[in-house]
Amino acid sequence: MTMGMIYGVGVGPGDPGLLTVRATEVLAAADVVVAPSARGDGVSLALDIARPYLRADCEIVTSELPMTEARGTLRAAWACTARSLAREALVGRVVVFVTLGDPMLYSTWSYIAAALREEAPQVPVETLPGITSVSACAASAGIPLAQGREPLLIWPEAPNDYMGHWLEAIPNVVFMKAAAHLDRLADLASGSESDALAMRRIGQAAADHTSDLRSWAGSHDYFTTVLVKRRAAKKGGEE
Amino acid sequence: MTMGMIYGVGVGPGDPGLLTVRATEVLAAADVVVAPSARGDGVSLALDIARPYLRADCEIVTSELPMTEARGTLRAAWACTARSLAREALVGRVVVFVTLGDPMLYSTWSYIAAALREEAPQVPVETLPGITSVSACAASAGIPLAQGREPLLIWPEAPNDYMGHWLEAIPNVVFMKAAAHLDRLADLASGSESDALAMRRIGQAAADHTSDLRSWAGSHDYFTTVLVKRRAAKKGGEE
Numbered sequence: 001m002t003m004g005m006i007y008g009v010g011v012g013p014g015d016p017g018l019l020t021v022r023a024t025e026v027l028a029a030a031d032v033v034v035a036p037s038a039r040g041d042g043v044s045l046a047l048d049i050a051r052p053y054l055r056a057d058c059e060i061v062t063s064e065l066p067m068t069e070a071r072g073t074l075r076a077a078w079a080c081t082a083r084s085l086a087r088e089a090l091v092g093r094v095v096v097f098v099t100l101g102d103p104m105l106y107s108t109w110s111y112i113a114a115a116l117r118e119e120a121p122q123v124p125v126e127t128l129p130g131i132t133s134v135s136a137c138a139a140s141a142g143i144p145l146a147q148g149r150e151p152l153l154i155w156p157e158a159p160n161d162y163m164g165h166w167l168e169a170i171p172n173v174v175f176m177k178a179a180a181h182l183d184r185l186a187d188l189a190s191g192s193e194s195d196a197l198a199m200r201r202i203g204q205a206a207a208d209h210t211s212d213l214r215s216w217a218g219s220h221d222y223f224t225t226v227l228v229k230r231r232a233a234k235k236g237g238e239e
Numbered sequence: 240m241t242m243g244m245i246y247g248v249g250v251g252p253g254d255p256g257l258l259t260v261r262a263t264e265v266l267a268a269a270d271v272v273v274a275p276s277a278r279g280d281g282v283s284l285a286l287d288i289a290r291p292y293l294r295a296d297c298e299i300v301t302s303e304l305p306m307t308e309a310r311g312t313l314r315a316a317w318a319c320t321a322r323s324l325a326r327e328a329l330v331g332r333v334v335v336f337v338t339l340g341d342p343m344l345y346s347t348w349s350y351i352a353a354a355l356r357e358e359a360p361q362v363p364v365e366t367l368p369g370i371t372s373v374s375a376c377a378a379s380a381g382i383p384l385a386q387g388r389e390p391l392l393i394w395p396e397a398p399n400d401y402m403g404h405w406l407e408a409i410p411n412v413v414f415m416k417a418a419a420h421l422d423r424l425a426d427l428a429s430g431s432e433s434d435a436l437a438m439r440r441i442g443q444a445a446a447d448h449t450s451d452l453r454s455w456a457g458s459h460d461y462f463t464t465v466l467v468k469r470r471a472a473k474k475g476g477e478e
Binding site: 018021022025128129132142143147152 | 249251254255256257258259260261263264341342343344345346349350352364366367368369370371374375377378379381382383384385386387388389390391392393394395396399401408409
């Protein structure tokens with residue numbers, strides 16, 4: 001029997017037009033698509049983005065991943081998903097795991113890919129990169145993430161006490177999943193001669209952005225990204 | 240006369256299959272494509288990547304951008320390119336500026352977009368995000384850029400003296416254009432309990448990677464990226 005193949009495919013932040021050509025080819029060849037469903041209700045934004053490219057006879061499986069930080073529970077879930085992907089590939093099928101944004105940046109796929117190396121090292125696995133929400137936000141707002149020799153920091157949690165100091169050396173910081181920290185980020189920006197722009201649901205129908213971070217405090221939208229750019233350093237770097 | 244449109248399109252790191260569906264649609268609609276040519280010899284990697292999607296009657300212009308850090312010279316060149324893009328759009332044409340990777344991350348497009356706001360604010364401009372070389376490198380190597388709550392730093396020049404210290408708080412650092420610093424990065428990795436992987440020409444025919452950074456010292460390939468991941472912090476974050 002011919003060996004199948006497992007792909008981890010980044011479907012980008014929301015707009016099906018932001019999939020890569022290669023991703024659409026792999027989705028069109030898929031016998032099975034596995035999509036993570038955080039709430040276990042079968043709803044998967046990644047699946048909705050991929051759906052226009054699937055064949056009518058493609059089997060769709062939503063995989064519930066537990067909303068916990070308990071490492072043992074998570075590891076068991078990743079190994080379980082890896083084994084079910086491998087089972088399909090071992091009978092010759094093309095299996096695609098879809099994930100939002102890019103598969104190697106804050107994605108469950110990176111854990112599943114590691115579990116596959118343990119559970120089924122004989123199965124060929126390929127990862128296809130995707131458009132990050134960070135790139136999509138910057139394009140949508142018309143604001144560069146970083147220019148010239150400026151570094152860029154991507155920070156997926158609350159700002160720490162050193163952040164104002166770091167901004168002197170790192171003039172561009174992207175805060176992901178930032179909805180709970182909007183007041184602190186507004187303070188950080190005003191205290192460090194920086195501009196801040198908050199964006200949410202970029203690439204989705206209800207996309208939105210504001211430079212008045214405090215006006216969104218309390219909204220708690222999961223896909224909220226804040227770009228903080230230091231004004232002085234930017235000017236300094238440009239002259 | 241109908242107003243045209245200007246697009247800044249990220250064509251990704253090298254493989255035409257890594258363009259987005261939306262980018263291919265915009266390229267197919269282009270009346271004029273403008274491609275940066277660093278050496279002024281008409282050779283443009285971004286153009287080569289975009290070419291399969293262009294109409295046969297699409298006009299192709301290569302735009303020489305001066306290899307200098309003198310701001311006045313650069314500003315004049317960006318303004319000149321912006322004016323020539325605007326002239327085409329003002330007579331109703333669809334004009335596409337193509338750029339490697341993502342247009343908002345270390346790309347000339349971010350300067351040209353700013354010049355367009357000055358020179359021709361009445362012309363509609365849209366930026367389409369692209370796959371970064373960073374995402375393509377990570378996918379190709381099967382190594383996550385960042386997981387969970389780990390931050391990620393992108394650093395486009397030589398490591399500074401604080402970098403070993405920063406790695407304690409920022410366990411993932413991507414060094415771009417790293418060919419000249421491979422020995423120093425090897426020292427940094429071994430001195431900070433980190434793993435390092437060097438990659439070059441990812442997404443191109445001659446793609447290559449190594450964990451023996453010193454073996455590439457002296458090769459000076461412009462598209463060399465090094466990913467440094469702290470081992471201890473990674474494990475600490477995972478348990």
